[in-house]
Amino acid sequence: MEKLIISEEKLNGKVPVALITLKGSIETTNAATLEEAIERVINDRCYQIVVDLGGVNYISSAGWGIFISEIKRVRRNGGDIKLAKMNPAVREVFEILEFHNILKPYSSKEDALRDFMSGVEKGPETKRK
Amino acid sequence: MEKNFKREISALDEIFSFVDDFVTESRIDDAVAFSIRLAVEELFTNFVRHNTGGLDHIAISLKRDSNQLLIQLKDFQVEPFDMTKVKSVDVDLPLEKRKAGELGIHLVKSIVDKLSYEYSKRTLCVTAIKNLEEQDV
DSSP states (O other): OOOEEEEEEEEEEEEEEEEEEEEEEEEEHHHHHHHHHHHHHHHHHEEEEEEEEEEEEEEHHHHHHHHHHHHHHHHHHOOOEEEOOHHHHHHHHHHHHGGGGSEEESSSSSHHHHHHHHHOOOOOOOOOO | EEEEEESSGGGHHHHHHHHHHHHHTTTTTEEEHHHHHHOOOHHHHHHHHOOOOOEEEEEEEEEOSSOOOEEEEEEEEEEEGGGGGOOOOTTOOOOGGGGGSSSHHHHHHHHSEEEEEEEEETTTEEEEEEEEOOOOO
């Protein structure tokens, strides 16, 4: 499995947006490093986060669990997490877990960033019974 | 292929290498390889976290015949715990009611065609079977 490489960038537009770029695999032994990266951004009071998954070839439940816990914290602060450029295999797991009900996927990081910058898109509503 | 792995999460690196060797030797395509990695990781981490007692190792076996893949994990000298009977996570719940855990077994059940549990003589065995389409091999 490929090692997980994480880079973070803060974009200071009308609203501050963090771009987290991931490469490699997200699994049980390294999911905590993703959690730490998102928490660094949140602790810096940046709650608009784009995660570029274009270089990610594998995410297990450990990785998806991080998104579940961090999105709650981000939305409590009025922000959102947007996932961009999932490859087909990763996207299939995203669909199995019905994550499209809580996180809107984007085909490119530019689209996701544009939504934040325009302030139009707030992400999908959570599904209610 | 069969091999014993230490009962600890850090064994996953070695387990992924084992899976990669199997995938290469068996000439399995990328999509099915993804499913094998996912099933093995989720089952192994579940064993490590939830099985009570046990020796210091867990056995993983991967086999392929013409149209099926068989993934089997065995844990020795453990108490019975049937993960296949664990209530599936409700993926329709709204975000605020979702939990970060409990996703793994749901994923395994979704990506394999059959998941079975056996317990005999204090050995717990979980077997996952994935049917192969012609284009998978």
